[in-house]
Amino acid sequence: xxxxxxxxxxxxxxxxxxxxxxxxxxxxxxxxxxxxxxxxxxxxxxxxxxxxxxxxxxxxxxxxxxxxxxxxxxxxxxxxxxxxxxxxxxxxxxxxxxxxxx
Numbered sequence: 001x002x003x004x005x006x007x008x009x010x011x012x013x014x015x016x017x018x019x020x021x022x023x024x025x026x027x028x029x030x031x032x033x034x035x036x037x038x039x040x041x042x043x044x045x046x047x048x049x050x051x052x053x054x055x056x057x058x059x060x061x062x063x064x065x066x067x068x069x070x071x072x073x074x075x076x077x078x079x080x081x082x083x084x085x086x087x088x089x090x091x092x093x094x095x096x097x098x099x100x101x102x
Contacts, residue, residue: 001096005089012085019082052076055084062095 022031035041056073063069072087088095 001093005092008085008089012082016082051081059087062091062098
């Protein structure tokens with residue numbers, strides 16, 4: 001369990017670092033334009049936001065406190081999967097226990 005949390009934390013750090021690098025590239029509008037005008041860009045965006053929706057549903061389903069669930073879900077469209085990974089790392093023991101009970 002600890003090893004998996006470390007691996008997931010590493011993935012979150014690498015993703016956050018890549019986002020940081022991309023932000024300082026200075027071509028956000030250019031990249032956004034490409035994403036919205038090319039078929040694979042559109043597919044990538046739809047896939048990304050479908051994943052955000054799935055993560056939000058997963059958090060809503062597993063988080064016992066619905067106010068906390070809402071507070072975890074709201075930042076997902078802005079902070080993305082770095083935020084989702086933080087929630088998974090935090091809730092991993094409980095997720096494992098609940099999945100094994102069923």
